[in-house]
Amino acid sequence: MTLIRQDDVIQSVFDALQFISYYHPKDFIQAMHEAYQKEQSQAAKDAIAQILINSRMCAEGHRPICQDTGIVVVFLKVGMDVRWEADMSVADMVNEGVRRAYRHPDNILRASILSDPAGKRINTKDNTPAVVHMEIVPGDHVEVEIAAKGGGSEAKSKFAMLNPSDSIVDWVLKMVPVMGAGWCPPGILGIGIGGTAEKAMILAKQACMESIDIHELIARGPQNRVEELRLELFEKVNALGIGAQGLGGLTTVLDIKIRDFPTHAANLPIAMIPNCAATRHAHFILDGSGPAKLEAPSLSDWPEVTWDAGTTARRVNLATVTREDVASWQPGETLLLSGTLLTGRDAAHKRLIDLFNRGKPLPEGVDFTNKFIYYVGPVDAVRDEVVGPAGPTTATRMDKFTGALLDNTGLLGMIGKAERGPEAIAAIKKHRSVYLMAVGGAAYLVSKAIRQARIVAFADLGMEAIHEFVVEDMPVTVAVDANGISVHNTGPKAWQAKIGKIPVLTEG
Structure with missing residues (x-):
């Protein structure tokens, strides 16, 4: 009988969460680099380059890949022959590890978890509680899968109770464009099929935490229906042309992972959960010998990728920019911003x-x-930082506020990630404003352009307070121009037509 000690569980959870905050899995780096090498869309290639450069910087500096350091999800398989030396519940041990990891002074992680979600929505300050799934299985050890799941990608989760005769492929191809780019593609789509409604969602979440191996599957060929689905969906989702950050390109997904479970004859439950460009997960075993040890990757695992805005980038002085200047900016144009921003x-x-x-x-x-x-x-900043990782959040969540903000202020424009919806685009066009896109998944890289930072209002909101940033050469792309033209509408359609494997998207 194996003795599992409380302190070993806490330390292992702490170590794993710190580890995945700044180390991408090696398989993800390799897949992203392959996507970078074959990408023909310059906008998508630039976005992938920033993601890869950011990843290496985080590995070197031990700082978070993304400013959204996620909600912690843990799957535990507890052996029936395990005995505990503990005075805390297993969930409490996990939460203590989370608490210590997110408060670690050398690498503070953002606390994003709110209690009373339907009411006051008060930040718990330490990112607890985690979402814990536990299963009792034969054996004498504890197997742990742990992830820090970003809110932007989680928000794009989809579920349906299909009829048994319905096409899974058709449903996925209908849902992926609806998801938009807020999940920061390219990434992984986890799909759960079967069971009941909640079982399908759990299967999809577990699928997200598997390693990327689609090219091995392509090489050897499928051996069952699930593998056939993976290959078909991998080809057809990429043929949608959505591309990196939704800008249009060859790679939207790096892999399709599917788990299934027997289901009722009258049902076909299906869930889909995307894993973003900050994919964070670790797998380890507690066998009574002490805390789990995770092997740090070598920096040689990261490709040597360089990126700069190039000679065509327009430098913008935020102290002197005018509405007339904004009106001259073209969709897809790269800007380098210098001056003062509010958040x-x-x-x-x-x-x-x-x-x-x-x-x-x-x-x-x-x-x-x-x-x-x-x-x-x-x-939060550590050591001599002006600010910690500070990448953009999904802009569509602010769509319903955009019209009122433009109506009541002299705001020239907004900066975020992913697309804007029709409501926001109409307001932008009406006010001759602009929406600029920064790369999601490049938070540490973006933070290096921030020279000064201070909170100016709503300090009680923590990370959601209004900050004043002074930036220098912060790279952004004109995503919606003053005429209401959106690159997230034009880019994917153009690339889907170029790829030419499925019909071009129509309006509506």
Whole structure:
């Protein structure tokens, strides 16, 4: 009988969460580099380059790959012959490991978990509790799968209860374009088929945590229906032309992972959960010998990739930029921003709209006149950092606030990741404003362009407070211009036509 000690569980969870915050899995790096090498879309190639450069920087600096350091999900298989030396429950041990990992002073991770989700939505301050799934199995050890799942990709999860005669492939191909780019492609799609509604979702989440091996499957050929589905979906999803960051290109998914389970004769439950460009997961075993040891990758595992904005990039002085300047920017154009930005996410926007509705002034120090707002919730700084990793959050969550913000301020534009919806695009066109896109999955790289940072309003919101950033040569792409033209609409359609394997998307 194996004795598993409480401190070993806590330490192993702590170590794993720190490890995956700054080390991409080797298989992911290899797959992303292969996508970079074959990519023909310059916009997508540039985005992948930034993701790879950011990944290496994080491995070297031991800082988070993404500012969204995720909600912790743990799958435990506990052997029936295991005995515990502990005075805490297993879930409490896991949560103590999470607490220590997210508060680690040398690599603080962003606390994103809110209690009272349907009410006051109060930050728990330490990213607990984790979501823990536990299974009792034969054996004398504890097998652990742990992930830190980003909210942007989690928000794109899909589920359906199909009829048994319905096509799984048709459903996936219908859902992927609806997901947009907020999950930061290219990444992995985890698909769960069968069981019940909740079982399908769990299967999809577990599938996300598997290693990338699609090219091995292509080489040897499928041996069952699930493997046939993986290959068919891998080809057809990439043929959609969505590409890196939704800009249009050859690679939308690096792999399709599928798990299935027997189901009722009347049902065909299917779930799909994307894993983003900050894919974070680790697998280890506790066998009573002490804390688990994770082997750090070698820096030689990362490719030597370079990127710069090039001579065609337009440098923008945020202190002097005018609405007339903004109107001259072209869709897909690269800009290098220097000057002062204000930040704001969901909670800050909600408060701002409430002030507008009550006829109240903006907080002291908040003036959006001729300014840009950056949708970001940064990680806290450590050591000599100005700010921690500070990549963009999904812009579509701010769509419902955009019209009111543009109506009530002199805001010139917004910066975020992924596409804007019709409501936001209409407001941007009406005000001759602009939406700029930063690369999701390059948070540490982006933070190096931030020279000064301070909180100017709503400090009680923590990472969702309004910050003032002073940036230098921050790279962004014009994603929606002053005429309402969106590269997230034009890019994928153009590349789907080039790939030419399925019909071109139609409007509507």
